[in-house]
Amino acid sequence: MTDGLPMSVPAEGLPPRVRIHEVGARDGLQNEKTVVPTGVKAEFIHRLATAGLSTIEATSFVHPKWVPQLADAESLFPQLTGIPGVDLPVLVPNGRGLDRALELGARRIAVFGSVTESFAKANLNRTVDESLAMFEPVVTKARATGLHVRGYLSMCFGDPWEGPVPVDQVVSVARRLLDLGCDELSLGDTIGVATPGHVRTLLSALNEAGVGTDSVGVHFHDTYGQALSNTLAALQHGVTTVDASAGGLGGCPYAKSATGNLATEDLVWMLEGLGIETGVDLGLLTATSVWMAGQLGRPSPSRTVRALSHQEQ
Numbered sequence: 272m273t274d275g276l277p278m279s280v281p282a283e284g285l286p287p288r289v290r291i292h293e294v295g296a297r298d299g300l301q302n303e304k305t306v307v308p309t310g311v312k313a314e315f316i317h318r319l320a321t322a323g324l325s326t327i328e329a330t331s332f333v334h335p336k337w338v339p340q341l342a343d344a345e346s347l348f349p350q351l352t353g354i355p356g357v358d359l360p361v362l363v364p365n366g367r368g369l370d371r372a373l374e375l376g377a378r379r380i381a382v383f384g385s386v387t388e389s390f391a392k393a394n395l396n397r398t399v400d401e402s403l404a405m406f407e408p409v410v411t412k413a414r415a416t417g418l419h420v421r422g423y424l425s426m427c428f429g430d431p432w433e434g435p436v437p438v439d440q441v442v443s444v445a446r447r448l449l450d451l452g453c454d455e456l457s458l459g460d461t462i463g464v465a466t467p468g469h470v471r472t473l474l475s476a477l478n479e480a481g482v483g484t485d486s487v488g489v490h491f492h493d494t495y496g497q498a499l500s501n502t503l504a505a506l507q508h509g510v511t512t513v514d515a516s517a518g519g520l521g522g523c524p525y526a527k528s529a530t531g532n533l534a535t536e537d538l539v540w541m542l543e544g545l546g547i548e549t550g551v552d553l554g555l556l557t558a559t560s561v562w563m564a565g566q567l568g569r570p571s572p573s574r575t576v577r578a579l580s581h582q583e584q
């Protein structure tokens with residue numbers, strides 16, 4: 272190891288470059304008990320951009336009562352314009368959310384569907400069918416306006432109410448989201464129960480149903496410490512878009528067993544070691560997460576952040 276980076280030893284069968292979809296400011300901060308001040312969020316996102324992250328999910332235009340932590344979307348988003356070369360996707364569940372996002376000039380949105388009925392009800396107050404019907408005009412209007420649309424699928428590997436989730440059920444909702452017009456999908460392991468064989472099986476099943484790996488990203492929460500192994504399995508399958516959260520922030524307020532996402536630092540450490548380009552400066556990113564941990568008043572759960580910053584365990 273030199274200068275806070277692992278020795279680079281490439282391995283066969285992996286992509287040369289990975290696009291990191293940074294979700295700390297959205298998935299991370301939506302789950303904080305306290306509401307982080309808007310200025311701190313803006314500084315967080317600016318620092319993430321300076322560290323080289325080029326896709327930073329900024330906030331959500333959801334009902335403010337459902338996610339009070341992100342109720343400041345209207346005042347935050349204008350503070351982010353002018354970050355050069357950075358995409359700032361935002362979550363949008365319905366027409367009202369899309370209108371709010373469009374008014375502020377958002378160029379990328381994400382709708383967020385569930386593979387299971389229980390989570391669709393808990394998170395969107397809708398059945399799976401009703402939520403897809405809610406997304407349909409949103410995706411159509413967004414695409415007509417030239418926006419890029421991501422479609423999240425939650426509970427792809429297991430659900431806290433329903434238990435194991437059949438692969439066919441995931442494939443069916445994935446196809447329906449793509450058929451609505453989503454540009455890309457993100458496969459959410461909301462409660463972190465996936466393991467690598469399961470990841471490969473799902474990706475193969477999606478391919479068999481005509482869903483190309485190039486339209487799929489992965490979104491692993493790290494509840495059982497499997498997120499990095501699952502990511503490697505996805506990379507070996509050809510996935511090149513990986514969601515991660517600076518410092519391992521994250522969770523979902525409507526799924527109790529959800530903990531933080533794969534930490535971006537842990538991901539970058541592995542990718543650096545494999546010689547895979549990310550464009551991210553690990554030192555600047557770690558400093559950002561240490562700063563954010565100070566704002567939140569507790570240490571980052573990321574092993575890499577702790578190792579690089581010599582934080583107390």
Ligand code: HMG
Pocket residue numbers: 298301331332333334335337338362364365367368369371383394395396423424425426459460461490492522523524525
């Ligand atoms: P609802 O209560 O069914 O809402 O909630 P509604 O459609 O009946 O509307 C009720 C009122 O809310 C109306 O106002 C609407 O205008 C207003 P009224 O006419 O009564 O005065 N309203 C809104 N106001 C502002 N912005 C809006 C909006 N929509 C309606 N967008 C709703 C349905 C979808 C709104 C609600 O369930 C909601 O906001 N859910 C969001 C939950 C959420 O954000 N969860 C976390 C993100 S998902 C996640 O973290 C998983 C992920 O990371 C992947 C993974 O890990 O698996 C993505």
Ligand code: MG
Pocket residue numbers: 298459461490492522523
């Ligand atoms: Mg998530």
